[in-house]
Amino acid sequence: MKILVVEDELKLAEYLRKALTENSYVVDVAHSGTEGRYLAIEGHYDLVLLDVMLPGLDGFAVLRELRRDKHVPVLMLTARDKVEDRVKGLQAGADDYLVKPFALSELLARVQALLRRGALPTPGQDSTVLKLADLELDLVRRKASRSGQRLDLTAKEFTLLTLLLRRHGQVLSRTALAEQVWDMNFESNTNVVEVAVRRLRSKLDDPFAKKLLHTVRGMGYVLEDREP
Incomplete structure (x- = not known):
């Protein structure tokens, strides 16, 4: 390497x-x-x-x-x-x-x-457009969609989803998310990450049959396209 x-x-x-x-x-x-x-x-x-x-x-x-x-x-x-x-x-x-x-x-x-x-986009994919399964993120236009359906995300939700998608397949702890998205040191009595993930999941996954955002108990969260 x-x-x-x-x-x-x-x-x-x-x-x-x-x-x-x-x-x-x-x-x-x-x-x-x-x-x-x-x-x-x-x-x-x-x-x-x-x-x-x-x-x-x-x-x-x-x-x-x-x-x-x-x-x-x-x-x-x-x-x-x-x-x-x-x-x-x-x-x-x-x-x-x-x-x-x-x-x-x-x-x-x-x-x-x-x-x-690898952290590589699929061949021919624009590096400003991130994709996973039917999820697509346009970083320039700041638009997110699934199966062509626009996701109405807040600025923080978009940032959170961008981080998860760039590191898809990798489990991210609540501490890592708190530090990188909210610029805060994680405290055990702070539920800002859980609340944000819950709201993001309601827009990203709840309306669709295939779930992409998964909780790994005791470790954190991972965005990945899992087999049924």
Whole structure:
């Protein structure tokens, strides 16, 4: 597996290169957005670790240009932990988002998860349109539909569904959803995630025979197309 790290902090870039190499990955490193864009588009990588704040071109610009040509999985790294930044990255085509500082174990787990499931759209599919079974999400027009029927989602429900769909097949804990969608630390007495999932399910699944949003008891939620 070959990974491209685009990171302008030299010490962090070297740390990531060494850690990934020690875990049997082949690693290339770029220290600017311009260099990263060139390598990502011209090279052949299984995954790109992309910093947001870069000289030349920022990570969002690199991601937009990359998505015009390729569908390689992208994990964005950033010190900017606002929900708006994470949403912007996901809407631009990122497959996952990790806020600095992060634990190496978490980074490796996310890298492995992205490589394992591929995080690739179906051939010919526009990277701004996500699909699973009869569900379709248009990230540019911010529209969601099932079997051609429009789903009337709130802004938070759309963000929640985008995250679940980008990581379909992967169980997401309530903590992960709370942190990435609501920018809050999860507390056991807070039921905001359960309420939001229940409302989303009422629009996404209740009117349709096939259910896509599943609860995994004791672990969290997963969006997947299960066999009957």
